[in-house]
Amino acid sequence: MLIVKKFGGTSVANKERIYNVANRCVEEYKKGNDVVVVLSAMGKYTDELITMAEDINEKPPKREMDMLFTIGEQMSVSLMAMALDKLGVPAVSLNAFQVSMHTTSVHGNARLKRIDTERIRRELENRKIVVVTGFQGINKYDDYTTLGRGGSDTTAVALAAALHADACEIYTDVDGVYTADPRKVPNARKLKEITYDEMLDLATLGAGVLHNRSVEMAKKYGVPLVVRSSLNNSEGTVVKEEVTVERMLISGVALDTDAVRIAVIGLRDVPGVAFKLFDVLAKKHINVDVILQSIGRAGTKDISFTVDGKDLDDAMAALEEHKIRLGYQELHAERNIAKLSIVGAGMMSNPGVAAKMFESLYNEGVNINMISTSEIRVTVLINEKDGVRAMNAVHDAFNLAD
Template sequence: MSLIVQKFGGSSVKDAQCIKRVAGIIAETYLEGNDVIVVLSAQGDTTDDLIAKAEEINPRASKREMDMLLSTGEQISVALCAMALEAMGLPCVSLTAWQVGIHSTGVHSDARIRKIDSERVRSELDQHHIVIVTGFQGIDRAGDVTTLGRGGSDTSAVALAAAFKADRCQIYTDVDGVYTTDPRIVPNARKLDEVSYDEMLELASQGAQVLHNRSVELAKKFHVHLEVLSSIVKKPGTIVKEVAKVEKTNIAGVAKDTSIACVALVGLQHNPGVAFQVFDLLSKSNINVDVILQSIGRDDSKDITFTVHRKDMDEAVRILEDHRDTLKFDHIQTDDGIGKVSIVGAGLMSNCGVAAKMFEALYEAGINIQMVNTSEIRVSVLLDEEDVNKAVKAIHAKFFDEL
């Protein structure tokens, strides 16, 4: 007997027909003799609809109250799925995060899971119940509901798989695996049979939406057997593992992110510790910074440019302006009309010319680069937002159409 964790996204449970199909997948797994823990997202556009309702009442609602509101979406999903399984004569129970004991940090709207209690879920499994858990949420030390950020149900599933040492964690979506890029942009994108944890983490962090980046972090840390597959078509998906076969292209895929904004501090004093002061202030307000570029010092001043999530841009500017006297900069420039395109692959470490090939593709497409950022297995470029999809097509064609 195996323990399998299955997670289904919002599009997989968007209506009654979809929920019944999901219940069929769960039932098949259970009737094969497995213990099953299921994690569900909110139905379809429920989260967006709840956000819209909140804005009608209070556009500046506190993050705590937003978490209280948004967490209801998953509760609806798990109850409806349990009803579908009950109708099939199968024993099951739906549980919220607080009933399970999914303990998180207290950062509303972007909490992290600290630990998971085992008693309730273990008791239900011992009674051969299918356990259906709300994804995307936890409770903090005060007992308040928190949410884990967009895509957080993936993280809930992997965390449960790690906590209960599941044999497999299956992430069901409306696509049948991880592709070399978004097939909605490039119709001939290829499905990967397998991808490494490191490559998947970079792809997810750089905008690929198939998996939440923190779920991949957890899977790598706890060696969770992770699989991405379709809830619509029964066929093999993509295995995420420690070491994966490298394509002849030396890259696993091309990712894009159009949810970012650029902030530039111009005319900072060229003193030791200034960069620390800037990013420490942003960190204390839970603002994540991605690409960073510091200019060469000139006339005792320098510029620091960085990217943040677009929703955090105004707050980042406010925080920095509030500390203008301490930081001693001339002015701030912002740009929320940019996007990021990245190539990711383990082959970047050992093969010369991969980055040059990417830049060649952009040159041939007539696309100008604003900033470049690299890691051992990734090269990212910042571009005008209007050029992002064009860049993805050009880069993908350069690496994959020439095989």
């Protein structure tokens, strides 16, 4: 069997944890399996690099930022290979140049395009554990790129797909996917299985366990994912196409407090306005989420939408730059909001799921600002201060507790 294992920054934050990971890999290796390990930068090292860069230049060029970022994973993988050597198992660390992790050109938010597996296969044939840098790639100019937040998950899934791995295990500091974030909902329950689609909505909606691109890619290539803890041996959660156990109405409740809402007031009510507005944002690579359009005063319309908090400044700047062309009157940003979502493949065949969610929020006295739905998801925008309380209320209403 060929197993890809991905460990995040907290799992390799110090010597003891590095050896904990090394031992788990050796265990797998000694079963006779081929092992590919994908690592993130150690602990908070990426944050340290940001601090270092911003001390030099408060707005560092993104191309150079990626050049700096990539040393974080290179440090992790070389130290891991040294630990494996110490445990008597041959290992080799590889960076994005050595694996040829081809990506798109955008710095800070590139997408994987193609992976050359030749080098990895050769090392596996020589019975080495192959330790690969997550998060990083190279673009067509031979420059380093990074895959954005949680990018190491994507690296692991992409490698599993390219190598036709038998399993892709994502190790985190939680031991699986829960019906809600256990830090916020104390009686949340661990799921044994979840579908790609549900996971995708949970990832997108801020559950934070897996990077959404990694789930998209896993779904696309049918890579079976396991989310489990690096600190214990509990079974974890399997992410796959069809769930075979415990078919429930909804699988989880997610709260995202990173989102901000931008309101564009008094747009001319003519065709093409929405297109122009979102085109401006798309050109800056800003993802827009929940969108609401409403009739404004005197033949105008208002458009509100949410973006990730980190993109707020860029989005506002882009909209202000094009104020005349877009023809709006006012621009507002609202930071104190939260997105609360329920996700479940079961809701497709069960009407009344949304109504039940709204009822529980009404009973809790939580005001709903915006609503957005998909086939397997209902999302509401609420005040940030109501977030955790609302999440628990909805979690209870659907009987998700242990």
